[in-house]
Amino acid sequence: MLDLTIAIPVRNEEKNLAKCLRAIGPDLAKQVVVIDSGSTDNTVYIAREHGVEVIQFVWDGKFPKKRNWYLRNHTPATKWVMFLDADEFLTEAFKLELRETLSRNDATVGYWLRYTIYFLGKVNKGGYFLHKLALFQVAAGEYERIDEDQWSKLDMEIHEHPVLNGEVGMIRSKIDHQDLRGVSYYVTKHNEYSSWEAARYLKTLNEARSPGGSDRGHFTWMQRVKYGLMRTPLLGPLYFLGSFFLMGGFRDGSRGFAFAILKMAYFTQVYLKIREMAKD
Numbered sequence: 377m378l379d380l381t382i383a384i385p386v387r388n389e390e391k392n393l394a395k396c397l398r399a400i401g402p403d404l405a406k407q408v409v410v411i412d413s414g415s416t417d418n419t420v421y422i423a424r425e426h427g428v429e430v431i432q433f434v435w436d437g438k439f440p441k442k443r444n445w446y447l448r449n450h451t452p453a454t455k456w457v458m459f460l461d462a463d464e465f466l467t468e469a470f471k472l473e474l475r476e477t478l479s480r481n482d483a484t485v486g487y488w489l490r491y492t493i494y495f496l497g498k499v500n501k502g503g504y505f506l507h508k509l510a511l512f513q514v515a516a517g518e519y520e521r522i523d524e525d526q527w528s529k530l531d532m533e534i535h536e537h538p539v540l541n542g543e544v545g546m547i548r549s550k551i552d553h554q555d556l557r558g559v560s561y562y563v564t565k566h567n568e569y570s571s572w573e574a575a576r577y578l579k580t581l582n583e584a585r586s587p588g589g590s591d592r593g594h595f596t597w598m599q600r601v602k603y604g605l606m607r608t609p610l611l612g613p614l615y616f617l618g619s620f621f622l623m624g625g626f627r628d629g630s631r632g633f634a635f636a637i638l639k640m641a642y643f644t645q646v647y648l649k650i651r652e653m654a655k656d
Contacts, residue, residue, distance in 0.1 A: 378478050380405040381452035381514075382460055385433075385442045385532050387413040389462035390422060391556045397426040399465040399552075404474075406454050411446050413531050435531035442532040444519050451514060458511040463555040464491065470549040474511075477547055485542030486512030494554035495628075495635045502624025503632050504615075504639055506553060509537045509544065516540045527575035534572050566642045574649035577606050612644035 382405045386393060393410070400408060410423040410430045423430050431450055433442050440448060443459055456478060460466075466474075477487065491506040492499050520536040555562065580603065605611040616636045619625045625632035 377403055378405050379454045380456040381407040381454045382458050383409050384460050384462055385411045386419050386462050388415045388417045390418040392462040393419055393422045396462045396465055411442055439521055439523050447518050457514050465552040470551050473547050473549040483543050484545045485516035486540045486544045488546040490550045491553040492550045496631050501627040503619045503635055512538055512540055516542055528572045530572055534569055570645035573646045574653055577650055578653055609647050612640040615643050616640035
């Protein structure tokens with residue numbers, strides 16, 4: 377059993393959670409914990425039915441949000457922590473590589489994880505890729521600090537990534553990302569995410585103009601590119617072209633085209649909300 381805690385932040389995840397927990401299995405990690413935000417469905421019941429500890433989180437509208445709050449107030453006793461969403465299902469190949477990776481005694485303090493993306497019930501062959509820095513040593517750092525002053529009602533870190541002290545590697549085998557709640561949920565959540573993205577962009581811009589400037593040293597290269605284009609209407613169309621053509625979304629036919637359109641719409645929303653909030 378790995379010296380690892382798997383932490384699953386949730387709210388109303390009854391459609392995904394049971395499959396997520398079954399995919400983890402009983403002998404992978406020393407601890408599996410669900411961090412719940414007042415679910416009103418059967419999420420908590422499902423977690424307890426699988427013998428998993430449930431911690432309740434109530435956000436006060438300030439820093440920290442759910443993941444950092446957990447790290448600070450319920451610090452795992454294990455060496456490693458992995459944050460897993462309820463719609464992310466560990467594959468056998470991933471678990472095998474995870475065991476091999478964490479058994480090595482090297483200087484790496486965190487790992488980027490890679491994910492397959494399901495859309496309309498099938499795995500995308502191309503298009504937008506997903507990877508997250510979601511596995512790291514407990515003592516190595518925490519997620520970016522963003523004081524958002526309740527820009528949204530989102531009580532969990534959205535696109536923040538951990539800022540770690542040390543070397544970072546990658547696990548090549550993929551985790552299955554398959555949200556079972558459908559397209560309507562996807563559209564609703566991305567509407568909320570786009571509002572958060574727009575507010576964060578404007579805050580970052582204002583900090584950069586203030587005395588002392590803004591420290592972007594912890595940004596990933598993808599964040600730097602995205603923030604460089606966010607004030608223009610080009611971000612959405614460029615994303616479509618990149619996803620559908622450069623990243624091979626065309627291999628998925630009409631599904632790939634629709635997926636790229638949805639992503640273009642998301643980034644166009646971000647641009648429009650920036651204009652609206654800035655009153656351009």
